[in-house]
Amino acid sequence: MSNTLFSAGHTACAGCGQSLAARLVIDAAGKNTIVVNNTGCLEVFSTKFPESAWEVPWIHSLFENASAVASGVEAALKYLGTKDNINVIAQGGDGSTADIGLQALSGMLERGHDILYVCYDNEAYMNTGIQRSGLTPFSTNTTTSPIGTCSSGNLRPKKPMPEIAVAHGIPYVATASSGFPQDLQRKVKKALSIKGPKYIQIHAPCPLGWRYESNILVQVSKLAVETGLYPLVEYESGVLSAKRQIVPKPVEEYLKLQGRFKHLLKNPEELKKVQDIADNNIKKYGLKAETVQASS
Amino acid sequence: MFGPLVVKSGSSKNNKTGSWRVETKPKFLQKNCIGCKMCIAVCPEACIYGEAKNTYYCDYNYCKGCGNCAYICPKKDIEMIKEE
Amino acid sequence: MKQFLEGSHAIAEAIKLCKPGVISAYPITPQTHIVEDLAQMVSNGELKSQFVNVESEHSAASVVLGAEATGVRTYTATSSQGLFYMMEVVFNIAGLRLPIVMTDANRAISAPINIWNDQQDTISLRDAGWIQLYAEDIQEAVDLHFMAYRIAEDKSMMLPVMVCMDGFILTHGFETVDMPTQEMVDKFLPPYSPLYKLDVNDPMTLGPLVDPDGYAETRYAIQKTHEEALEFIPKVMSDFSKVSGRNYGGLVEGYQLKDAERVIIAMGSVCGTIKDVIDELRAKGKKVGLLKIVSFRPFPAQAIYEALKNVAKVAVVDRAVSLGSYAPIAADVKSAFFGKKKGPKVISSFIVGLGGRDITKHSVKEIFRLLTTKELEGEFIDLKPELLKESYE
Numbered sequence: 051m052s053n054t055l056f057s058a059g060h061t062a063c064a065g066c067g068q069s070l071a072a073r074l075v076i077d078a079a080g081k082n083t084i085v086v087n088n089t090g091c092l093e094v095f096s097t098k099f100p101e102s103a104w105e106v107p108w109i110h111s112l113f114e115n116a117s118a119v120a121s122g123v124e125a126a127l128k129y130l131g132t133k134d135n136i137n138v139i140a141q142g143g144d145g146s147t148a149d150i151g152l153q154a155l156s157g158m159l160e161r162g163h164d165i166l167y168v169c170y171d172n173e174a175y176m177n178t179g180i181q182r183s184g185l186t187p188f189s190t191n192t193t194t195s196p197i198g199t200c201s202s203g204n205l206r207p208k209k210p211m212p213e214i215a216v217a218h219g220i221p222y223v224a225t226a227s228s229g230f231p232q233d234l235q236r237k238v239k240k241a242l243s244i245k246g247p248k249y250i251q252i253h254a255p256c257p258l259g260w261r262y263e264s265n266i267l268v269q270v271s272k273l274a275v276e277t278g279l280y281p282l283v284e285y286e287s288g289v290l291s292a293k294r295q296i297v298p299k300p301v302e303e304y305l306k307l308q309g310r311f312k313h314l315l316k317n318p319e320e321l322k323k324v325q326d327i328a329d330n331n332i333k334k335y336g337l338k339a340e341t342v343q344a345s346s
Numbered sequence: 347m348f349g350p351l352v353v354k355s356g357s358s359k360n361n362k363t364g365s366w367r368v369e370t371k372p373k374f375l376q377k378n379c380i381g382c383k384m385c386i387a388v389c390p391e392a393c394i395y396g397e398a399k400n401t402y403y404c405d406y407n408y409c410k411g412c413g414n415c416a417y418i419c420p421k422k423d424i425e426m427i428k429e430e
Numbered sequence: 431m432k433q434f435l436e437g438s439h440a441i442a443e444a445i446k447l448c449k450p451g452v453i454s455a456y457p458i459t460p461q462t463h464i465v466e467d468l469a470q471m472v473s474n475g476e477l478k479s480q481f482v483n484v485e486s487e488h489s490a491a492s493v494v495l496g497a498e499a500t501g502v503r504t505y506t507a508t509s510s511q512g513l514f515y516m517m518e519v520v521f522n523i524a525g526l527r528l529p530i531v532m533t534d535a536n537r538a539i540s541a542p543i544n545i546w547n548d549q550q551d552t553i554s555l556r557d558a559g560w561i562q563l564y565a566e567d568i569q570e571a572v573d574l575h576f577m578a579y580r581i582a583e584d585k586s587m588m589l590p591v592m593v594c595m596d597g598f599i600l601t602h603g604f605e606t607v608d609m610p611t612q613e614m615v616d617k618f619l620p621p622y623s624p625l626y627k628l629d630v631n632d633p634m635t636l637g638p639l640v641d642p643d644g645y646a647e648t649r650y651a652i653q654k655t656h657e658e659a660l661e662f663i664p665k666v667m668s669d670f671s672k673v674s675g676r677n678y679g680g681l682v683e684g685y686q687l688k689d690a691e692r693v694i695i696a697m698g699s700v701c702g703t704i705k706d707v708i709d710e711l712r713a714k715g716k717k718v719g720l721l722k723i724v725s726f727r728p729f730p731a732q733a734i735y736e737a738l739k740n741v742a743k744v745a746v747v748d749r750a751v752s753l754g755s756y757a758p759i760a761a762d763v764k765s766a767f768f769g770k771k772k773g774p775k776v777i778s779s780f781i782v783g784l785g786g787r788d789i790t791k792h793s794v795k796e797i798f799r800l801l802t803t804k805e806l807e808g809e810f811i812d813l814k815p816e817l818l819k820e821s822y823e
Contacts, residue, residue: 054392058408059358062390064366065412070390082630086496094639096358099350102635103358107628109499110637111492111522118489122452122496122504123628125480129451129502136630154492157485231387257412265413265426268388347655348588349648351527352626353635 055081060103062095065264067228067255067271068143068170069095074228075168075252078235079137079242081106084127086120088142088151089113091177092170114151116140117158117167124163133164137242141168144185145175147251148211159218159247166241166248169211172256180259184209187279188327189320190310192259197313202320207327215249216285222246223285227253229271233282233294253280261309273304278328281335295339298332301325363391367411370426376400378421385415385424432608437568437600438463440607441507441533444572446477447615448531448579451502454482454493458512459545460597461535465507479505487512491519491532498528499636501627503579506530509597510537510551517555523590524559525648526637527625529582530590531575532560535597536698536749538785546786547597549698550750553726553758559652561591561659562727564697568605571595573676574724576610576619580666583622587662589655594726596699598786610674618673656728663725681730683722684737686712690719692801693738695763696747697723700782700789704747707794718798723759731766739772745801749783757781757808776803782811 055076062069072092076083085108087093093110096103111119120140127133140158142151147169158165174192175181182195188207191197195204215223221244226234234252241248255271257264274280275294279301282294301324305311314321332338381399386392393409396402402424404415416424435443441464445453453472455465471477480497484490487508494504508516513534523530534552538544552562561581565571571593578591595601610618626634640648660681667678685701686708687693694704701722711718721737723730738744748757755761760779767773780797783789793811800806 053395056392057356057358058391058393058405059361059363060391061361061363064390064410065414066390070388073390073392074387081633084500084628084630097353097635097638099638099640099644100353101358101361102353102355102638104635105356105633107630107633108635109496109628111495111526112518115488115492115519118484118492119496119499121482121484121489122454122493122498123500124496125452125454125482125493126497126500126502126504129478129480129497130500153485154489157489160485161482263413265417267412267414268418347651347658348527349651350638350640350644351636351648353638355633355635 055105056096057103057105059101060096061098062091063258063264065257065267067267068092068172070267071170071228071234071252071254072096074231074234075139075238076106078238079139082135083137083139084123086116086123086138086140088116088146090143090146092141092143094177113146115154116142116146117151117154120165121158121161121163124165138165139168140165141170143176144169144171144173145183148184148209156218159215159220159249163247164245166238166250169249169251170254171251172254172259174259176256176259185211189314189324191313192310202313202317212249212251212283212285216288218247219288220247220249221287222248225251225253225280225282227271227275227280227282228255229268230275230282237284259310262307266307270304270307273299273307277301277304278332278337279304281331281337283335290335293335293337296337297339298337301328362407364407364409367409367429369411369429370413371406371409371411371429372404372413372416373425373427374402374404375423375425376402377423379423380421382420384418384420388414388418431611432606434604435568435607436463437571437595437603437605439467440568440572440609441575442467442471443609444575445505446471447610447612448576448619449503450479450505452480452482452494452497452504453506454484454490455506455508456484456487456490456512458487458509460537460601461507461509461533463601464533487516488519491516491523494530495519495523495526495528498530499526499628501624501629503622504530507533507535509535510539513551513555514539520555520560521558524652527588528590529588531578531582532590532592533575534592534594535601536594537597544785547599548749548784548786549594552592552594553750556727556758559589560727561589561725563591563593563725564723565593565595565600566699566701566722568600568603569607569676571600572607572609573670573674573678576615577666577670579619581659581663584662585625587655587659588625589652589659594698599699608676614673618670659728660730660732680733681725682733682737683724685720685722687719687721687737689717690741691717692743692745692798693719693721693741694745694747694797695721695723695734695759697726697759698749700747700749703789703791704794707791707798711798729762734763734766735770735773738774739770741774743776743801744774745778745780745797747797748779748781751781751784776801776805778806778809780806780809780811787812
């Protein structure tokens with residue numbers, strides 16, 4: 051009895067935010083979907099020969115080319131006349147999306163293919179050992195931006211991938227989070243109902259890389275959103291059309307749960323910089339809830 | 347001549363990841379459950395099943411014991427108990 | 431039907447007759463006219479393909495990979511730097527056993543940047559697992575494309591094929607070409623029927639992670655398939671000869687070998703020049719000949735051995751170098767004779783025509799002149815010593 055298109059038995063870490071997100075995405079998309087995957091944790095733990103967790107047609111080629119391979123799949127379906135009934139999803143981690151795969155992604159978005167691109171943002175190159183990526187947040191301790199006497203971790207802010215996607219003039223861009231499963235699935239269904247290129251970036255907590263207990267995935271995800279560090283927004287036809295309003299919490303509540311940020315708790319100067327990033331997001335997107343209501 | 351090339355869909359079910367658990371596993375009390383399905387929504391293994399209230403259970407063949415279901419249940423109807 | 435065509439345009443006409451469903455390429459001199467002509471054909475409705483204008487060669491190869499995996503015949507073309515940029519996808523395509531056909535307009539490799547013809551680009555990818563066929567003239571280049579699709583898509587093969595044609599010389603040269611009709615091509619080339627594909631009605635996982643427990647077998651399988659291709663390619667060529675009326679002999683083609691005492695082995699358009707020189711020298715009573723390699727991969731070691739085992743002196747002409755070691759074709763040719771009871775007494779290796787430097791009749795005569803009992807190793811022909819200096823001052 052299969053209740054999902056992403057079977058159990060895959061070898062993701064217990065409590066992996068990306069495996070949860072991947073399951074939510076494909077279940078929302080349905081069985082008439084072809085998935086093209088970049089190299090990364092998801093590809094490795096879901097398709098180690100001779101086992102595959104995928105119950106839909108799925109292909110992996112290389113690290114940076116899912117967008118281009120998906121463009122080929124979409125073109126083939128158009129040639130065969132069957133594109134209208136079949137979803138094409140290209141997906142990968144933050145590394146294969148924002149860094150090595152940015153060129154192929156940009157080309158795919160610019161050409162206007164009818165493809166949904168999903169980025170699982172666990173904020174580092176997790177599969178190769180927690181190295182810093184273009185989407186690693188400011189001041190994060192990673193293996194290639196480690197804290198030391200001369201450094202407090204990653205010195206650069208997150209590359210604004212959703213804005214880069216919006217700048218390509220595509221019909222739908224959204225950010226989502228593994229800790230908000232219904233919102234995530236709603237956004238996937240909405241994206242797939244629109245023709246053209248779509249981009250969804252999903253915050254996918256990694257218990258190993260972020261160093262937190264595996265059972266607090268939802269709490270970590272919620273705090274990322276509620277501090278303003280990971281705004282949940284939607285853009286339609288280039289305009290900010292929806293955002294999740296928050297009652298802002300101080301960033302410390304989010305950072306203290308994770309080993310990758312614990313150096314900030316003893317460094318008020320750096321902590322302030324992270325708070326500034328959150329405050330800027332809240333201002334920029336207008337995230338602060340208008341009326342103050344106690345909500346759980 | 348061809349070597350290993352293509353993998354059958356869903357063949358990961360042969361890999362019983364339940365063997366990974368060492369410390370705790372979820373116990374579904376089936377007492378105060380309201381059927382909200384949040385446990386199903388947050389399970390990365392999709393190994394929780396149930397429909398009506400108090401009918402929820404998990405397939406221990408695949409449960410890795412991550413504990414997210416117990417954490418999220420609004421009625422605290424799932425408890426992480428010690429693995430035998 | 432015979433037409434006087436530019437090489438690139440002839441290739442585009444040939445591809446049109448093969449009816450690929452998806453075409454994707456990135457422009458690079460001297461391949462550009464091929465894809466421009468195909469774009470025009472699509473734009474005029476003469477060719478019902480999806481034409482995907484990608485942002486790089488890496489993506490061009492990826493697009494045809496994805497389309498072929500979805501069960502649709504595809505086409506791409508590139509050259510030199512473009513081929514190198516898509517190199518990891520090229521290996522990936524062979525590993526996934528996708529029968530893609532690609533034209534490479536042979537061009538030199540940077541640095542220094544040079545847009546003219548030599549064969550370094552495709553020869554450098556000889557390990558990729560693709561079948562590599564080299565054309566002597568435009569007619570052969572055209573015909574090899576039809577055969578390429580037939581060879582690639584056969585269920586016993588399922589290997590991608592690279593048709594290599596010398597950049598500018600064949601792509602921008604003009605020749606009278608006898609183009610088959612659509613009926614002839616349809617008779618020779620059945621529609622593509624994939625072994626497996628991305629299909630929502632029959633889902634499978636392609637491109638899994640294969641650990642040490644399974645990887646070696648995939649490579650062994652490709653190696654074995656190349657051995658089978660040594661038999662299969664001549665069969666396809668024979669079938670094509672029947673349909674077209676033009677004779678394609680097989681993996682290698684001999685010219686005036688019968689009583690030859692000195693033979694050049696070469697690949698590509700230089701063979702045309704060599705044949706002209708042989709005619710001249712034969713008229714003077716010199717016993718010279720040519721063995722043209724058509725299929726470089728799979729390497730026709732047995733065919734070369736059979737053709738040349740009784741020839742005393744062989745010169746191998748390479749339009750590429752394997753820097754730091756023996757010239758690539760020469761190394762393969764010598765290996766074909768090693769340990770055998772018969773074979774040439776001398777196999778001399780010549781490197782010529784790099785970066786588009788013309789191989790003239792004079793150059794070919796020089797090679798025959800240097801083909802003596804003294805074996806030469808990696809001898810550069812037509813080198814300009816005045817451009818060289820011992821130290822950088």
